[in-house]
Amino acid sequence: MKSPVPDYLDEIIETFKDDRQGELADYIPELARADPDTFGIALTVADGRTHSAGNDDYTFSIQSISKPFAYAAALTDLGLDAVHETVGVEPSGEAFNELSLEHGTRRPKNAMINAGAIAVHQLLVGRSSNVEERVERVRSFFSELAGRELSVDEAVCRSELDTADRNLAIAHMLKNYGIIDDAPHDVVEGYTRQCSIGVNVRDLAMMCATLANMGVHPVTGQQVVSRRVARQTLSVMTVCGMYDAAGEWLTTVGIPAKSGVSGGLIGALPGQCGLAVVSPPLDEHGNSVRGVRAFRKLSDDMGMHLAEAEPQGATVVRDFYVRGEKEAVLELQGTVQFSGAEAVLHALENDTTGTDRLTFDLSRVDRVNDVARRMLLEAKRRAELDGRTTDLVDPDGVLTSSDVDAAKEAASESH
Numbered sequence: 228m229k230s231p232v233p234d235y236l237d238e239i240i241e242t243f244k245d246d247r248q249g250e251l252a253d254y255i256p257e258l259a260r261a262d263p264d265t266f267g268i269a270l271t272v273a274d275g276r277t278h279s280a281g282n283d284d285y286t287f288s289i290q291s292i293s294k295p296f297a298y299a300a301a302l303t304d305l306g307l308d309a310v311h312e313t314v315g316v317e318p319s320g321e322a323f324n325e326l327s328l329e330h331g332t333r334r335p336k337n338a339m340i341n342a343g344a345i346a347v348h349q350l351l352v353g354r355s356s357n358v359e360e361r362v363e364r365v366r367s368f369f370s371e372l373a374g375r376e377l378s379v380d381e382a383v384c385r386s387e388l389d390t391a392d393r394n395l396a397i398a399h400m401l402k403n404y405g406i407i408d409d410a411p412h413d414v415v416e417g418y419t420r421q422c423s424i425g426v427n428v429r430d431l432a433m434m435c436a437t438l439a440n441m442g443v444h445p446v447t448g449q450q451v452v453s454r455r456v457a458r459q460t461l462s463v464m465t466v467c468g469m470y471d472a473a474g475e476w477l478t479t480v481g482i483p484a485k486s487g488v489s490g491g492l493i494g495a496l497p498g499q500c501g502l503a504v505v506s507p508p509l510d511e512h513g514n515s516v517r518g519v520r521a522f523r524k525l526s527d528d529m530g531m532h533l534a535e536a537e538p539q540g541a542t543v544v545r546d547f548y549v550r551g552e553k554e555a556v557l558e559l560q561g562t563v564q565f566s567g568a569e570a571v572l573h574a575l576e577n578d579t580t581g582t583d584r585l586t587f588d589l590s591r592v593d594r595v596n597d598v599a600r601r602m603l604l605e606a607k608r609r610a611e612l613d614g615r616t617t618d619l620v621d622p623d624g625v626l627t628s629s630d631v632d633a634a635k636e637a638a639s640e641s642h
Contacts, residue, residue, distance in 0.1 A: 235528075236268050236280035239521050244281075249508025249516035252488040257386035261287070261490065261507040266517055269432035271501045275445035279429055286425045287505055288383040290487030291344070293365065293421050295468065296434060298338040299452050299460045300368045301350040307459060313350060313406060314343045318467045318474075333404040339467040339485065342397050348418040349407045357409075358417040365421045372437050373430035374446055384423035391415055422487075428503040431493050435501025461495055465533070472512040480522050481532030492518030496531050498562075543567030544574050545591060554584040560591040568595075568602035575606055585610050586618040595625045 244266055253259040267282035301310050312334075319336040328335055328342065335343035351361040362379070370377045398411035407414055436445045442457040443450050452460075464483035469476040476484060482494040482502070490507035492515045502525065506517035526532050543566075545558040557574065561567070575585075587607065589595075595603065603626065607617050619626065 230278070232270065232278040233280060236270065236278055239268060239524055240266055240281040242524065243506075243517045243520050246517055246520065247508075249510055251507055252509060252513075255383075255387050255390055255488070257383045258288075258489055258507070263508050265490070266504075266506045267428045268504045268521060269428035269502070271429075271432040271436035271445060273436060273440045273445055273499060275436075277429055277432055279432070282505065283428050285505060286380075286427050287489045287491060287507075288380050288422060288487075289369070289424045289426045289431075290422045290489045290491065291339075291341075292426075292431065292485050292487040292491045292493050293369070293424065294339050294344045294347070295438070295460050295464050295485050296369055296372060297344065297351065297365050297421060298347050298463065299438070299456050300364060301347045302456045302459060303452050304352055304364075305350055307455070310338075310347070310350060314338050314346050316463055316467070319470070328400075328404070333406060335401070335406070337467040338463060340470065341394060342401065345394065345398055345414055345418050346401055346406050348421055349409055349414045354408050358413050358420075361417045362420045366424060369424055369426075369434065371451055372434040372444070373426065374433055374444070375430070377424050377426060377430070379420050380423045380425045383425075384420050387419045387423065388416065391419060394418070426491075428491075428505050431491065431503035432501045435493050435495040435503065437501070439495040439497050439499060439501050441497075461497060464495065469514060470512055472514060476519075477533075480519075480526045481534055482522065482526060483533075484522070486512075486514040486518070488513055490515045490518065492522065494522060496533075499531070544570050547574055547578075549580050549582060550586075553582050554586060555580040555582040556586045556588055558588045558591065562593050563595045563599040563603070565596075565598050565602070568599035568606075571603060572606055575610065582615070584616045584618065586620060588620040589625055590620050590622050592623075592625050600626060 251259050251261055251263060265282050265285055267285050269277060269279035269283050271277040315334050315336050317336050319340055335346050337343050338347045348361060351364045366377060366379065394415050395411060398407065398415045401407045402411050433445065437443065437451055438457050438461055441454045442452040461483045464485055465477065467473060468483060468485040482496050484492065484494040486492045488509060490505050490509065492504045494502040504515060504518040504521050506515045508516050510516050510519065543559055543561055543563050545560040547557050550556050555578065557571065559571065610617050
């Protein structure tokens with residue numbers, strides 16, 4: 228059977244391809260030469276499959292879409308506290324190229340606006356790094372996320388550097404307040420090269436899927452960034468990624484996102500997928516017109532809004548039954564998070580089977596997060612404290628042997 232997902236993406240392309248609204252980013256000469264009819268879309272699910280349609284192999288400069296990934300790299304290099312000393316996490320409510328600094332600290336308000344992104348770029352590798360080290364850090368990191376080698380588009384880079392007066396002014400102001408240490412021209416050159424890395428929507432969808440998968444690359448299975456870094460990056464994308472349209476975006480689309488002036492637009496839906504669209508004509512906020520409309524359709528049609536998450540607790544307990552005369556079997560399924568583990572505790576609290584043995588059957592469980600793991604092990608421990616013998620059916624090892632041993636040890640100590 229052929230998957231209907233590519234057909235649905237083709238439908239999105241067909242629906243919006245004749246929309247002629249928006250303008251090219253003509254303040255950068257190289258971007259002003261883009262074909263306004265270019266339109267591509269890609270979706271990568273958390274286990275690595277990529278579906279795409281339209282101009283999915285069209286290469287364009289990553290521009291401001293680089294900001295969340297560079298932020299993730301800086302967090303990985305220096306840690307959250309060190310990065311937070313330099314750049315905040317509050318939405319600015321202003322355009323991407325405004326000099327939005329906090330009163331008192333003089334930090335840029337967030338890493339998604341130019342001031343914050345320039346400051347973050349200077350942190351890469353370490354505050355004493357040079358242009359070449361910083362550019363290679365983002366190029367290699369973006370390549371690891373995309374799953375292929377990426378490179379800087381030198382023509383775009385030169386074109387941007389010729390018109391970089393505003394970013395240079397921002398960098399000089401940051402240098403004046405001690406936010407950056409390196410020479411402003413060097414920092415802006417490195418940041419511009421970062422923004423000039425060439426990508427296509429399939430690359431970006433994979434990069435976003437890695438963030439959505441809590442830092443684990445969907446294809447290689449490597450933990451590219453920590454869960455904490457992925458969470459922090461997605462959080463800042465949610466509240467700051469769409470600049471002065473962030474509030475409207477969050478309420479109408481509800482997907483952590485980031486846009487770029489070359490017409491790219493990305494989204495990362497935690498636990499589900501990475502998304503990317505390219506269409507060069509931009510609206511008044513600097514966001515792709517067709518891209519925004521495509522994302523709205525995806526959100527509406529596919530129920531992708533963050534606030535539309537389905538309740539998981541009620542479906543985790545697949546069955547609770549008595550086998551033989553003295554054994555109760557609690558069958559679990561799916562992904563077990565806090566609400567699902569709470570449902571397990573509720574089922575056990577109201578258990579009237581009166582059996583001597585309790586079996587936890589996790590053979591249909593895909594994953595148990597940390598808090599749910601602790602809750603399930605505590606449930607097992609308390610059942611044993613109540614005098615019941617407990618068994619664990621866990622063929623895939625979603626609860627590790629060390630956790631089970633720790634629970635047994637805790638139970639024996641309590642006796």
